[in-house]
Amino acid sequence: MAGDTGTKERSNSGVGARQIRREDDRLLRGKGRFVADIKMSGMQELAFLRSPLAHARIKSITVPDALRDTVYLAADLTGVIGIRADSGLPGFRSSVQPILADTKVRHVGELIAACLSDTRAGAEDIAEEIQTEFDELPAVWDMTAAQSPDAPLIHENWDKNAFLETQTEVDFDGATADAAVVVNKTFRTARQCMAPIEGRGLVAVWDRTLEVLTLHSATQMPHIVRTGLAECLGLDHGQVRVISPDVGGGFGYKGILLAEEVCACYLAIKLDRPIRWIEDRREHLTAGANCREHFYDITGYAAADGTLLAVDCNALVDSGAYSSYPFSACLEAAQVTSILPGPYKMRGYRCSATSVTTNKPPILPFRGVARTGVCFAIELLLDAIARELSIAPEEIRARNLVTPQEMPFTNITNKYFDSGDYPEALRRAIEAIDLPSIRSEQKSQTGRERIGVGLSIFCEQGAHGTSVYHGWGIPMVPGFEQATARLTPDGGLELRVGVHSHGQGLETTLAQIAHERLGITIEKIKVVHGDTAYTPYSTGTWGSRCIVMAGGAVATACDALGQRIRNIAGHLLQSENDDVALEDGVARAGTASVSIEEVAKTWYLKPQLLPDGVDPRGLEATEGYKTVQDTGTFSYACHAVKVSVDLDLGHVKLLDYVIAEDAGTMINPMIVDGQVLGGAVQGIGTALFEEMPFSETGQPMASTLADYHLPVAADIPDIRIIHMETPSPLSYFGQKGIGESGAIGPPAAIANAVNDALSSLGAEVAQVPMTPERILAALDQAEKGDKA
Amino acid sequence: MKPVDFSYLNAMNLEQAENALAGQSCSIVSGNQSLGPMMNLRLARPGVLLDVSRVEELRRAEETDTEVRFGAAVTHAEIEDGTVPDPTGGWMRAAASNIAHRAVRNRGTIGGSLCHADPAADWVTVLPALSAQISIAGPDGVRKVDAIDFVVGPYATVLAPGEIVVSVAVPKPSAAARWGYWKFVRQVGEFSKASAAILDDPDTGRSRVIVGALGRQPLLIDKPDDVIAGRIDGKAALSHALPDMPACAVRMHAVAIDRAIEQMAGSPE
């Protein structure tokens, strides 16, 4: 099955079809409805006074008398509690993120006062009139310095600046004994911002008759936001409805409960007026969407033939000042210890990881979460070992990758690899990039431009469930995923799901799945999502889980509904239920058939025709779904990239890019391509451009998109994707989660390619983004080393 | 962020603009591609905006035998597209086509770019290399300033309050002239990290080597003929002109000089 590129006959809109995205018609015509499109009469605009300092005690906040009734401070938020997201892991230090700070600020951009006006500009004018006095404290701006015993404490009642320290050790002692080489490296990834095209935003409305708060919020997890909000505001769940309309990209940032949301909802209730807050790009960059910052001190032990014997690592994640809801401050670092080995076999393993507390905004899970960092660390380490042993990068990988014969495979950290052929992905990527011709091209280069080729291989655990997440002990653990499938009286199908689609194309793929199971034409299938009032509870869209979990739930609900349709159809056709098949919108038994529309009409409008003993639950089924085993599906990929490096300027150009990936059964190959490409572009941003530097006083230094460089179309080569299709034995159709995959591989592959290009000069980069300054510094250092 | 409250005046001709400037303190706005972002960030807080983007005299380009005189409100896109004459037979069109993105070029203007005086801006480097001359109207009439003297520091020009740039005159180079302009940008649409513009025009005696994106006003390099001929290398010329410049910056700008020389060619048209 591995490597089956899927030439089998496929329905033109069911599972496997290259169905055009149904949501695109409205989005491309500008007919989408985003939070910022919502207007309500009497609506007030909210702007915040934010902390200008990274670490300070607040001495005083003075609001001019004339503005007093337009400004709200912490003391005005009666009964509101701060955001708390604890992990149950032993030793976790708990933080409470105030909705509005009143005693101390712990990062630039922290909320201090909420200001209301008819316009955003007016609200900003008010914020400028508020006088604040601070006692500034030294800022903890660097995660390595935060560890020092004399670093100031960010949370004064803690013993150190760390949310959590975790360790994993498996058979480490003794595993290193036969090592022919020991290679130690330090690696760093920059703090990034997620930068979806739409930032956060909300409109909060209080219905005083129903006593229901409706929050329209650009969120990927409406049900979780509802739970978090109810807790912070002291409301019953029944009093909170969250609507997530069209959302312009999430990437993890929109999974987070924001203090801004809690504050705006409180004000909407208190003032009984709609309140709107639309995050601007400056707030987004400097106070909101921070992610990714890792540090690795990693040592690899290998035999002379390149066999990996052991890996030893000490990792730090700069987690910022607070633990954010619901993922907590520790998820990222704690994941490092369990996923660092990637798809490689080794005899011994030891890793410790610390979620370091700093005076920066909380670190949030971004597409790929910890994987992008660990892939960078392990893949650069492998290349370094290969260089040391004078063996080829592809050879060291082939030697250590898990093989298809070993599947299913449980790795050294107890990760269960469900299926796949990793060496084949490597082989196909190398073939497509034409490695031999790059190697011969390299032999003849003499000028000031050098070419290099780099590889990275990784797996992406997706749709992992209860058994994995309850271990973290965070506020949210996914269980059964539910979906409702409901036939309307005209034979249309409505699917209700608690996940949210904001770029993933779920309005298309979930309909394809329903079509596959029920045969109802895709034009008559409507996917309802993004409203807690309409949809079953779900943890939402994260962790590359939707196509597996919501897809499985939709299939299961459709199967239950199909049973009931067949039941009624069997009666109408005077045939046994078991003999009825659903296809092309009709129920067929032998040569007789009745349309599904007629079946629906019978249930809703002509009940006199129903059989005795008809299922009273009717033509609406809500079912829960879990994978066969909830350890997750493992999609994987090999990235291969050819670069050129300008030795005078340190400028990197991407000349060719190949991704050989395996998403299991593809529900819609075009959407898989879109996910992989979009992710890869973000990964290229991580590799070459994106960085939010902080000054030593904790000031964020890239406050606009002129300073925070995102990848643009002209930076991206024509990325070629090669699909493999090894079904997962765990999921409904064999599909695997692949939503984050593309963003994981590029930093490692591109850095390996740059290092390949620089290898004859003895220079090496170990940090992303690989800016001209960093590459020139590496070249300078190599030159100095030569002279020394 | 949103700008603080301001009022808006629109001038249709130079007289209206001058009257408005004489009457009150106001901030001129042309393409609004630099001022707009600064206002949005509340870094600029003008009380009154005077829009000159429709001023008739500023929208024209006039060609004579010896030069083209661009109205200050001619856009980058109009130069790129050849909607206005190019005195250099294509060099200015090429430079214009690499400023920012097309959306910015549609609005951004040659005069606005000079007056904003971003050290890394294209016209700020290119126009001095072409020996352009700038006409400024003020309460005391019109004065002319050489482009090389117009920018006096980062975001600073010789303009006095109440003055307005009316036009930029670019002389036609001789038939034998050669030109090279090279800038280092990692990404399309980005301001350059280093740049150099070089005109080799022995017949007119206007040969020049200008280095831009130095975080200061454009640098006029001594002995351009020696640099162009390779008798003085870029690094030496820079270190001589700016002895305190950090080594890594010298390196990047020296590359810019070298590559501009490598690219030197005659007019395409």
Ligand SMILES: Cc1cc2nc3c(=O)[nH]c(=O)nc-3n(C[C@H](O)[C@H](O)[C@H](O)COP(=O)(O)OP(=O)(O)OC[C@H]3O[C@@H](n4cnc5c(N)ncnc54)[C@H](O)[C@@H]3O)c2cc1C
């Ligand atoms: C995303 C982006 C990328 C960019 N990239 C580049 C680039 O690569 N290279 C580059 O060179 N530029 C770049 N720019 C700047 C762009 O070229 C602007 O158009 C230019 O700098 C300003 O021109 P403007 O007409 O928009 O001026 P405005 O923003 O309208 O005005 C700028 C300043 O000049 C003053 N001013 C304008 N006209 C006059 C006048 N006639 N007399 C006196 N004062 C006047 C204004 O008062 C103001 O202080 C970029 C801009 C953006 C937004």
